[in-house]
Amino acid sequence: MKLPEAQLAVLEAASANEAQPIDEIATETGTNPTTATGAAFALEDEGLLDVIEHTRTTASLTDEGREYADAGLPETRLYEAADGIEGDAEMGPVIGASGLDGPAVDIALSNFARKEYGKIESGTIRIDPEADPDDDPEHAALAALADGESVPDEAVLDRLASRDLVQREETVVREVRLTDDGVTALMEGVEAADTVGQLTSDLLTTGEWRDVEFAEYNVEADAEQVDGGRIHPLRRTAERVKDVLVGMGFEEMDGPHADAEFWINDALFMPQDHPARTHWDQFTLADPPAIDDLPDDLVAGVKRAHLEGVDDGEGYHSPWAEDVARGLTLRGHTTSLSARYLSGEAVGDLEPPQRFFSVEKVYRNDTLDSTHLLEFFQIEGWVMAEDLSVRDLMGTFTEFYAQFGITDLQFKPTYNPYTEPSFELFGEHPTTGELVEIGNSGLFRPEMLDPLGVDCDVMAWGLALERLLMLTHGFEDIRDVHGTLVDLDFLRNAEVVY
Numbered sequence: 367m368k369l370p371e372a373q374l375a376v377l378e379a380a381s382a383n384e385a386q387p388i389d390e391i392a393t394e395t396g397t398n399p400t401t402a403t404g405a406a407f408a409l410e411d412e413g414l415l416d417v418i419e420h421t422r423t424t425a426s427l428t429d430e431g432r433e434y435a436d437a438g439l440p441e442t443r444l445y446e447a448a449d450g451i452e453g454d455a456e457m458g459p460v461i462g463a464s465g466l467d468g469p470a471v472d473i474a475l476s477n478f479a480r481k482e483y484g485k486i487e488s489g490t491i492r493i494d495p496e497a498d499p500d501d502d503p504e505h506a507a508l509a510a511l512a513d514g515e516s517v518p519d520e521a522v523l524d525r526l527a528s529r530d531l532v533q534r535e536e537t538v539v540r541e542v543r544l545t546d547d548g549v550t551a552l553m554e555g556v557e558a559a560d561t562v563g564q565l566t567s568d569l570l571t572t573g574e575w576r577d578v579e580f581a582e583y584n585v586e587a588d589a590e591q592v593d594g595g596r597i598h599p600l601r602r603t604a605e606r607v608k609d610v611l612v613g614m615g616f617e618e619m620d621g622p623h624a625d626a627e628f629w630i631n632d633a634l635f636m637p638q639d640h641p642a643r644t645h646w647d648q649f650t651l652a653d654p655p656a657i658d659d660l661p662d663d664l665v666a667g668v669k670r671a672h673l674e675g676v677d678d679g680e681g682y683h684s685p686w687a688e689d690v691a692r693g694l695t696l697r698g699h700t701t702s703l704s705a706r707y708l709s710g711e712a713v714g715d716l717e718p719p720q721r722f723f724s725v726e727k728v729y730r731n732d733t734l735d736s737t738h739l740l741e742f743f744q745i746e747g748w749v750m751a752e753d754l755s756v757r758d759l760m761g762t763f764t765e766f767y768a769q770f771g772i773t774d775l776q777f778k779p780t781y782n783p784y785t786e787p788s789f790e791l792f793g794e795h796p797t798t799g800e801l802v803e804i805g806n807s808g809l810f811r812p813e814m815l816d817p818l819g820v821d822c823d824v825m826a827w828g829l830a831l832e833r834l835l836m837l838t839h840g841f842e843d844i845r846d847v848h849g850t851l852v853d854l855d856f857l858r859n860a861e862v863v864y
C-alpha cells in the first residue's frame with residue numbers, strides 16, 4: 367500500500383493500544399500539526415485510524431495571578447502582617463506592615479474573612495492562630511501553574527478563575543488510535559507514495575499516473591513577486607499635483623528647458639548683474655551663442671523697465687545689454703514659462719481672470735546636499751485677476767497643500783526682484799519636525815508686468831516637488847528620491863494617494 371508521506375508518518379507513529387494526541391505525533395514525526403491533523407482525517411476515511419475528539423479545559427495565570435504566585439496572596443500577606451500580635455491589632459498598622467495598598471487591601475480583607483483566617487471588626491483584626499495560610503490550596507495551585515505544572519483540583523481552579531487570577535479555556539484535543547485495518551496494513555507493508563507536482567504526458571501515456579500521489583495545491587502559498595516597470599513615485603506625485611491644480615481651475619503651461627535669458631531673467635526684472643545670473647548658479651549653453659527670435663517690442667519694453675522704470679516703479683539705471691538677454695541657458699526656474707504666457711507670446715493675449723501652472727524640471731548649478739539637487743521639479747503657477755492680495759495667495763496654498771495632508775504651512779517674508787510682497791513657504795517635516803522650505807511666491811511687480819502688457823494683478827509661485835515628497839513620504843535626504851542610492855523597495859511599493 368502506498369500513502370502520502372504525512373499519512374505514512376502518522377500511521378507509523380500511531381498505536382493500537384493507546385490513543386495519542388495528534389499534536390504529540392506531529393512533534394514526534396516533525397510534521398506540521400495542521401498537516402498531521404489533515405493526514406489523520408484522511409487515514410480515518412480509509413478506515414486505518416480512529417480520530418477521537420474531546421475538549422479539555424486548560425488553566426493559565428493572569429498577570430494578577432502571576433503576581434500573587436510570586437508575592438503571595440493578599441489575604442496571606444495580611445495574616446502574616448498580624449501574625450505574632452496578641453489579641454486585637456489595630457488595622458491601620460497591620461495593613462501598613464503588609465505592604466498592601468489600593469484594591470489589594472479589599473481583596474485581602476474579603477478573602478481573609480472567607481477563609482476564616484481570623485476576625486475583622488471595626489478597625490481591628492485578630493488572626494486565628496489555628497489557621498494555616500502556608501498551606502493554602504489556592505496559592506499552591508497558583509505556584510504549580512507558574513511552574514508549568516497542571517492542577518487537578520477543578521474547584522480550586524474555578525475559584526481562582528472567579529478571582530480573575532486564572533484564565534480557563536476550552537480546547538479540542540484530537541487523539542488517534544490504529545484500527546484493526548490499520549494494524550493489518552502496517553503488517554503487510556506501507557510505503558510512501560511519490561508525490562508529483564505536475565501531470566506530464568509521460569505519466570498519462572505510461573498509465574503511471576494511477577500510482578502516483580499528486581501534491582496538494584497550497585492555496586496559501588505566496589505567489590512569486592513580479593517586479594515589472596513602475597512609474598517613479600516622484601512622477602506619480604507630479605501627476606497628482608497636476609490633477610489637483612486642474613481641479614482648482616488651472617491650465618497647464620509648457621515651454622523650452624533651454625531658453626533665452628530674456629525669458630528666464632530679464633522679463634522677470636532680474637538685473638543683469640544679479641548673482642543668480644552667473645556661471646556659478648546657472649548652466650549657460652555656448653551653442654548657439656545667441657537667440658534671434660525675441661519679440662522686438664517686448665525686448666524694448668523690458669529694456670526700458672530695467673533702465674528707466676515704469677509708471678509705478680523705478681528701474682535699475684544700470685547697464686543692460688541685449689546680447690546678455692539673448693544668451694542661452696538651462697532654465698533655473700519655470701517662471702520663464704509664466705513670463706512667456708503672461709506676455710502673450712505662448713497662447714496670445716490673455717484677459718483676466720486666468721490661472722496657469724506647470725510641473726516641470728529646472729536646472730541649477732547648486733552644491734548637492736540633503737536638500738539640493740542640480741535638477742529638480744518646480745510646481746510653477748500664477749493667477750491673473752483684478753485686486754489680488756496676500757490672502758488670496760495664502761488661501762490658494764492652504765487649499766493646494768491640504769490635498770496632500772499638509773496643513774501646517776508657515777509663511778516668511780522674503781525678497782525676489784520680480785515680486786512684492788514676497789513670501790517663502792515652509793512645512794514641517796513629519797519625522798524630524800524641522801521646517802522645510804517648500805516654495806517661494808509673491809505678487810508680480812509692475813516693473814515686470816508693465817512691459818509684458820499686463821495691467822491687473824498677478825500672484826505667482828514656484829514650489830519644489832521633491833520637497834513636497836519629503837513632507838508626504840518623510841524623506842530626510844532629497845537624494846533618497848533620485849539617483850543611485852534610492853531604495854528599490856520604496857520605488858516598488860511607495861503609495862501616492864489619489
Ligand SMILES: N[C@@H](Cc1ccccc1)C(=O)O
Binds near residue numbers: 782
Ligand atoms: N522663481 C522662484 C519662484 C517664484 C515664482 C513666482 C513668483 C515668486 C517666486 C524660484 O525659483 O524660487
